[in-house]
Amino acid sequence: MAKNSLTLESVRHSLIRQEDSIIFSLIERAHFPINSPTYSQSYVSNSIPAFSGSLLRFVVKETEAPLAKAGRYANPEEHPFFPEDLPPSVVPPHNFAKFLHPPAASININQDIWDTYINKLLQLFVAPGDDGNYASTAASDLVCLQALSRRIHYGKLVAEVKFRESPQEYEPAIRAKDRDTLMKLLTFEKVEEAVMKRVAKKAMMFGQEVTLNNDGNHGKYKVDPSVVSRLYGDWIMPLTKHVEVEYLLRRLD
Numbered sequence: 001m002a003k004n005s006l007t008l009e010s011v012r013h014s015l016i017r018q019e020d021s022i023i024f025s026l027i028e029r030a031h032f033p034i035n036s037p038t039y040s041q042s043y044v045s046n047s048i049p050a051f052s053g054s055l056l057r058f059v060v061k062e063t064e065a066p067l068a069k070a071g072r073y074a075n076p077e078e079h080p081f082f083p084e085d086l087p088p089s090v091v092p093p094h095n096f097a098k099f100l101h102p103p104a105a106s107i108n109i110n111q112d113i114w115d116t117y118i119n120k121l122l123q124l125f126v127a128p129g130d131d132g133n134y135a136s137t138a139a140s141d142l143v144c145l146q147a148l149s150r151r152i153h154y155g156k157l158v159a160e161v162k163f164r165e166s167p168q169e170y171e172p173a174i175r176a177k178d179r180d181t182l183m184k185l186l187t188f189e190k191v192e193e194a195v196m197k198r199v200a201k202k203a204m205m206f207g208q209e210v211t212l213n214n215d216g217n218h219g220k221y222k223v224d225p226s227v228v229s230r231l232y233g234d235w236i237m238p239l240t241k242h243v244e245v246e247y248l249l250r251r252l253d
């Protein structure tokens with residue numbers, strides 16, 4: 001779909017589709033226990049030349065470099081976790097539709113997403129323990145982080161659509177830099193309630209044990225549906241709305 005024909009319905013539809021990617025990524029990550037050395041600086045310090053940080057940091061940084069060369073971050077919907085020192089794209093440029101107001105490019109909250117994911121979310125949906133699969137764990141974390149980042153930064157598009165639908169409502173609050181009013185204007189509680197119910201239902205459907213005689217599940221799921229709902233209600237939607245507010249504050253620059 002051409003980006004200049006985005007509507008609130010079409011951006012919401014994309015967010016609904018992205019729920020599938022997020023829930024599948026959580027299910028994949030929950031397959032491993034917490035494997036805490038993946039996140040500790042001491043596990044790889046001294047073993048990786050010219051690098052300091054956790055194994056996860058190493059995996060994400062090293063993965064972003066070839067993706068940057070392949071043009072991934074030229075897409076305004078993609079945001080790197082380590083934008084410093086990324087190599088330039090080496091592929092022919094694609095003419096992405098210019099739907100967003102240009103200051104959108106300065107908004108990247110991946111550092112917050114990273115901290116929230118590691119310090120708050122992981123322990124809610126992953127079992128304690130250590131099975132030594134640190135590299136595979138980091139690879140699963142990378143997929144989760146990318147899916148979360150894409151969804152949360154999609155708030156820029158949501159905000160642009162909302163602004164275009166009623167600029168006269170948003171402009172005074174933008175000029176007054178009034179974050180609280182902007183937050184109220186862009187919040188739709190009914191939509192948020194529906195999101196929380198739908199993601200719990202998806203977690204039940206995607207995370208059930210599939211057997212040939214329908215007797216395998218016994219109410220057990222690969223990730224707890226109520227936890228998925230909570231991740232959305234407490235973190236994913238608030239961070240999306242934070243991006244919406246940040247975007248709107250720059251909308252008249």
Ligand SMILES: C=C(O[C@@H]1C=C(C(=O)O)C=C[C@H]1O)C(=O)O
Nearest residue numbers: 158186187188191192195237240
């Ligand atoms: C994304 C939207 O904006 C807000 C954020 C939501 C979310 O992150 O899912 C849902 C409803 C709104 O309160 C929207 O209106 O769809």
